[in-house]
């Protein structure tokens with residue numbers, strides 16, 4: 001099982017130059033420290049910005065820490081199978 005450990009406002013994160021989640025490179029914005037993987041030997045050990053740290057914090061606050069997360073993109077167009085009228089040529 002993958003463990004995500006987030007330390008908010010961690011002094012050690014201040015040396016990170018960018019947020020590992022959103023990629024922001026603004027100095028001083030990387031305030032949090034995330035470790036992902038096996039406790040003691042994390043696969044990822046990096047800095048996260050204040051905004052991304054707050055989002056992770058709120059997600060766990062609201063839905064609990066025992067999460068398996070799946071991300072999907074919503075379908076915005078009918079597939080060929082669902083289309084009953086031939087698509088107009090663009």
Ligand SMILES: [Zn+2]
Nearest residue numbers: 019022049052
């Ligand atoms: Zn971020």
